[in-house]
Amino acid sequence: MTGILAQNTLSRSLLQNVSNIVKRLSSHFTYYPDESKPIDGQTNKMNMMQAINNAMDITLKTDSSSVLFGEDVAFGGVFRCALGLQEKYGKDRVFNTPLCEQGIAGFGIGMATAGATAIAEIQFADYIFPAFDQLVNEAAKCRYRSGGQFDCGGLTVRAPCGAVGHGGLYHSQSPEAFFTHAPGLKVVVPRGPIAAKGLLLSCIRDRDPCIFLEPKILYRSAAEEVPVDSYEIPIGKAHILREGDAATLVAWGTQVHVLLQVADMASEKLGINCEVIDLMSILPWDEETVCNSVKKTGRCLVAHEAPLTSGFGAELAATVQAECFLHLEAPVSRVTGWDAPFPHVFEPFYLPDTMRCFSALQQLINY
Amino acid sequence: MALRSGLSLLRYISLRTSSRVLSTHINPEINQNGEKTAEFPGAKAPYVTEMKFLNENSYESIPIYRVLDNNGDVILANEEPTLDKETLLNMYKSMVQLNQMDKILYESQRQGRISFYMTNYGEEGMHVGSAAALSPQDLIFAQYREVGVLLYRGMTITELINQCYGNHEDPGKGRHMPVHYGSKQLNVVTISSPLATQMPQAVGAAYAFKRTPDNDRCVICYFGEGAASEGDAFAAFNFAATLDCPVILFCRNNGYAISTPSSEQYRGDGIAARGPSMGLHTIRVDGTDALAVYNAVARARELAVKNKPVLIEAMSYRVGHHSTSDDSTAYRSLEEIQKWTSDENPVQKLRLYLERKGLWNEESEKSLIKESRDFVVRTMQDAEKKKKPHWKEMFEDVYYDMPLKLQKQMHEMEDHLRKYEEHYPMENYEKE
Numbered sequence A: 001m002t003g004i005l006a007q008n009t010l011s012r013s014l015l016q017n018v019s020n021i022v023k024r025l026s027s028h029f030t031y032y033p034d035e036s037k038p039i040d041g042q043t044n045k046m047n048m049m050q051a052i053n054n055a056m057d058i059t060l061k062t063d064s065s066s067v068l069f070g071e072d073v074a075f076g077g078v079f080r081c082a083l084g085l086q087e088k089y090g091k092d093r094v095f096n097t098p099l100c101e102q103g104i105a106g107f108g109i110g111m112a113t114a115g116a117t118a119i120a121e122i123q124f125a126d127y128i129f130p131a132f133d134q135l136v137n138e139a140a141k142c143r144y145r146s147g148g149q150f151d152c153g154g155l156t157v158r159a160p161c162g163a164v165g166h167g168g169l170y171h172s173q174s175p176e177a178f179f180t181h182a183p184g185l186k187v188v189v190p191r192g193p194i195a196a197k198g199l200l201l202s203c204i205r206d207r208d209p210c211i212f213l214e215p216k217i218l219y220r221s222a223a224e225e226v227p228v229d230s231y232e233i234p235i236g237k238a239h240i241l242r243e244g245d246a247a248t249l250v251a252w253g254t255q256v257h258v259l260l261q262v263a264d265m266a267s268e269k270l271g272i273n274c275e276v277i278d279l280m281s282i283l284p285w286d287e288e289t290v291c292n293s294v295k296k297t298g299r300c301l302v303a304h305e306a307p308l309t310s311g312f313g314a315e316l317a318a319t320v321q322a323e324c325f326l327h328l329e330a331p332v333s334r335v336t337g338w339d340a341p342f343p344h345v346f347e348p349f350y351l352p353d354t355m356r357c358f359s360a361l362q363q364l365i366n367y
Numbered sequence B: 001m002a003l004r005s006g007l008s009l010l011r012y013i014s015l016r017t018s019s020r021v022l023s024t025h026i027n028p029e030i031n032q033n034g035e036k037t038a039e040f041p042g043a044k045a046p047y048v049t050e051m052k053f054l055n056e057n058s059y060e061s062i063p064i065y066r067v068l069d070n071n072g073d074v075i076l077a078n079e080e081p082t083l084d085k086e087t088l089l090n091m092y093k094s095m096v097q098l099n100q101m102d103k104i105l106y107e108s109q110r111q112g113r114i115s116f117y118m119t120n121y122g123e124e125g126m127h128v129g130s131a132a133a134l135s136p137q138d139l140i141f142a143q144y145r146e147v148g149v150l151l152y153r154g155m156t157i158t159e160l161i162n163q164c165y166g167n168h169e170d171p172g173k174g175r176h177m178p179v180h181y182g183s184k185q186l187n188v189v190t191i192s193s194p195l196a197t198q199m200p201q202a203v204g205a206a207y208a209f210k211r212t213p214d215n216d217r218c219v220i221c222y223f224g225e226g227a228a229s230e231g232d233a234f235a236a237f238n239f240a241a242t243l244d245c246p247v248i249l250f251c252r253n254n255g256y257a258i259s260t261p262s263s264e265q266y267r268g269d270g271i272a273a274r275g276p277s278m279g280l281h282t283i284r285v286d287g288t289d290a291l292a293v294y295n296a297v298a299r300a301r302e303l304a305v306k307n308k309p310v311l312i313e314a315m316s317y318r319v320g321h322h323s324t325s326d327d328s329t330a331y332r333s334l335e336e337i338q339k340w341t342s343d344e345n346p347v348q349k350l351r352l353y354l355e356r357k358g359l360w361n362e363e364s365e366k367s368l369i370k371e372s373r374d375f376v377v378r379t380m381q382d383a384e385k386k387k388k389p390h391w392k393e394m395f396e397d398v399y400y401d402m403p404l405k406l407q408k409q410m411h412e413m414e415d416h417l418r419k420y421e422e423h424y425p426m427e428n429y430e431k432e
């Protein structure tokens, strides 16, 4: 080992270094590719980073008022989602901002207030909190407080979220629930490339400000056949990915893949079929689809990476028990990150992984 | 009185505009209003009748203080700090150790041994120069690229490497990403990733010091020129000045914030220009010149302990990539980097200075490099063998006492692991 290290001089490692954070993927889940076809026509193999890039490319091409900005966005952003867009659309439409999230959010709100389409990138969802005031007090309430005269619906805030295997406290958080507590905002989380493109285009064109949280571990984890043309996936409509009668499993983002695997394990090991629902949008969320499913299965398990207490699972559980009370065979089960900050070396013990979800499902079935 | 003069000013202007020539001539009577300056609560300033907007060219650039030239020669003899041999050698040795640690840990991340790393190349001079000018009792709030400060302060390579591995000897108990060091004992507040958050905190800590009887401590807060764009930076400047805090706000201006060059980060005359405008004693210094940084911080410390807050902008260049997640060839040229690794290399400058003073030579250099490298490699091998802390540490320190809810969750995990142990990397973690 000493030998290898000694050979590597500084200048050499400067030259040879090509890296990206997502190469070191954790493997707490297996990716289940989406084989749906939202529209007819040509498709290209794209990973989620490319699908997001493609959605923004379409926007910049078709909407001359649209701009894309944030920290390090000019060279493509640290996750490369904006790659090549500045070259294509110019420095006045795709640009770096100073390092200031409250500025990014406020600037975006202002652009949208003036009628433009603003796509703002926050480098990590963990760093969205300096912008919390702008988003919660300003973006969310802009239309309401002006009696409908003004709005900032043209604003979409994109931010990479979630566990990545080695992100520790400040590169792993899933802050979706915070924003669901601010009436006026919409909150959307895709589970892969096809969903990401359609949902992002919907968010961008939506008449309300949207927070689009991108599970960063999915940026390059898998490619799907993504339609090259423009398409939208409706906000507020959940997707049933597996049909079943034994239990309803609800998740969003990366966690959808965990629950798909749990459903497979359940059919293999327990001989039961679970219904798996991707919520797609956290706010508004599709009560109808979820509750109809729970009325059918009588059992509901919700899983998310964010901590248990006041996580969005709490909202789902409360609604499900109110709407499906007489159909329930067991209390709603929540499998989530623990009520602790996201810890670096303990990530394998922190996440609601397949084994924790499977174990909870068994308890739910045997209740 | 003010009203009358306002009216007469209006009349005066309308008179002049009617003849379509707005005089730029200052009428002393109107100008001074009979007083030396205006006495608005928000500004004490002279009146003028000439309308003039100020811009970034209205002031001269704040100069960059240096002691050494690129050959390690002292430019002006009486600016040479009087440092004893031991201090000078400690400063230099910290730089070399830092370089070796950076080189090896960077590669170790490349090999997948640790999850993340950030190097300090190009900024070593700022680190040791500032650290040497402080008292060990002064509290340090750092950003992340200040490891030379920590080494000089006395954190050991072993502690630092244990933190990067997050093993059970990491004082941070493996919870934080690599390079987020901290040591209560050495007065180094544990580093946090969200940028600039440490800045108003540092000012608050300084205020607490100020209220301690016979205070002789100050606080130093390091931050990047990128972080200086955050709202927290403005808050820190403003609080430091208005509350007269014993704090040194030390900006490492290394030209980049990840890919964003400082030209896209701010306009005007850099971070230093904000100091006087906000009421801070301010100096701009050559950050590649350890002795200049030493002098600046030593003087700043004298001011700070008298409750005169100071802003220092140290100019340098980030020679390495931002971090192991970054490839800087995507946004800057190798030629650009070259310039800063040759002529303006802070380690080389101090070494030439020491050689000139007869304190250092080729041989001592060689043996120090070998010694440092071997030590880092050995420490790394040891750190790698040490287990991570027990998984229950995940639940500790969230609160002073673990709430019942969390205890319940911990027991739930314990039951779970009893059943499904084989699915978890238990062998890498300490047992009870």
Ligand SMILES: Cc1ncc(C[n+]2csc(CCOP(=O)(O)OP(=O)(O)O)c2C)c(N)n1
Pocket (backbone or CB within 6 Å): A071, A099, A101, A123, A124, A127, A130, B145, B193, B194, B195, B223, B224, B225, B226, B227, B228, B252, B254, B256, B257, B258, B318, B322
């Ligand atoms: C609030 C916040 N926003 C974004 C980031 C991501 N980030 C980490 S380092 C960095 C650049 C910082 O640049 P600078 O302050 O100049 O320090 P340098 O890296 O040059 O030492 C960014 C944007 C962060 N850590 N915190």
Ligand SMILES: [Mg+2]
Pocket (backbone or CB within 6 Å): B224, B225, B226, B252, B253, B254, B255, B256, B257, B258, B318
């Ligand atoms: Mg910088």
